[in-house]
């Protein structure tokens with residue numbers, strides 16, 4: 549099986565890799581997907597919160613949805629709660645393992661060949677093909693293809709080997725599944741002592757099971773361990789021994805996401821929202837663009853870097869501004885003290901600003917840059933509005 553020649557080899561069976569596999573296999577190309585683990589969705593570390601739009605776009609069945617949500621509670625450092633609710637469902641909480649398996653099944657149904665326990669260790673690009681070295685069940689093998697897509701998550705070794713550069717900044721996300729009662733909606737905690745520079749969250753997956761997660765620049769596992777025993781939310785906790793998983797999340801884009809016969813998608817390319825660390829939707833958009841560009845390039849049998857460079861132009865045009873503005877907002881937030889965060893909460897709470905933002909056309913679950921600008925406008929105008937209200941307008945009027 550391993551000696552076969554493919555049109556495309558995809559390294560990584562996460563949502564980005566399997567979606568690209570599905571698109572390309574559906575277009576009639578022979579596709580192999582290499583996955584280092586023993587199956588799809590094994591030991592994933594992700595909360596699985598995605599927008600309704602993102603879910604619909606993947607085209608998988610509703611059986612992977614654990615919860616639907618139209619509201620969330622945001623807690624300030626002092627414990628002040630800002631509850632936001634919209635009329636329609638904003639997000640789904642999907643079971644990441646089942647979600648990934650559902651996308652992979654779609655790709656397999658179109659003929660994509662999944663090879664498990666197959667870790668790509670090296671890629672050599674030649675004039676007529678690309679050769680991928682694999683460690684398969686402990687032995688070294690090689691596969692060749694006309695093109696390779698790297699969808700291996702945030703693991704820079706292969707892209708660096710291909711001289712595509714490296715994403716310099718990253719954060720770490722840690723998560724644990726906990727048995728707890730009384731958490732009915734998503735809760736987000738902003739507190740520099742709990743999650744320095746970032747935030748922590750609770751996401752209910754069933755009546756007595758929640759995912760507790762946290763992002764941090766470093767020591768995420770340690771911070772989460774502390775958060776799990778903190779009195780801020782401990783009220784309904786049932787089990788005390790939990791397994792904490794963690795994973796790095798890229799902040800910023802890979803300098804080059806294309807080369808001769810190669811494209812890079814998903815976390816591997818930095819297609820992640822820096823504001824939340826969510827990468828399923830942007831990785832999906834990247835996979836979609838990559839599959840379209842590669843499909844055309846395979847048809848014309850021109851797989852040169854020059855031909856494939858339009859992939860980077862297209863995905864950066866769609867997501868580049870979002871990612872750079874998100875990185876900037878994230879950087880600003882890391883500099884804030886708990887007192888400043890508290891003040892922002894009061895500003896957002898006062899006069900229904902947060903609700904106005906939620907209902908404004910700037911609000912989108914996936915696209916945050918317009919919301920960041922709108923929030924900035926409100927924040928900068930706040931002292932002016934406050935002074936305006938304090939002036940004795942009634943006098944003499």
Ligand SMILES: Cc1cc2nc3c(=O)[nH]c(=O)nc-3n(C[C@H](O)[C@H](O)[C@H](O)COP(=O)(O)OP(=O)(O)OC[C@H]3O[C@@H](n4cnc5c(N)ncnc54)[C@H](O)[C@@H]3O)c2cc1C
Pocket residue numbers: 559560561562563564565582583584585589593594595596597598666667668669699700701702703720721722723761762794795796797813814815816820825826827828829831
């Ligand atoms: C705690 C936490 C919570 C998160 N919550 C959310 C959320 O709620 N919503 C959201 O949108 N995003 C979330 N994310 C981010 C999300 O998990 C990633 O953005 C997403 O998984 C990226 O998908 P991908 O397909 O690019 O890569 P991955 O899902 O990382 O898949 C890469 C695959 O490649 C395989 N692989 C790696 N190297 C090799 C190799 N050399 N050979 C063969 N196979 C290889 C890996 O085993 C893996 O299966 C969260 C992340 C963390 C850490």
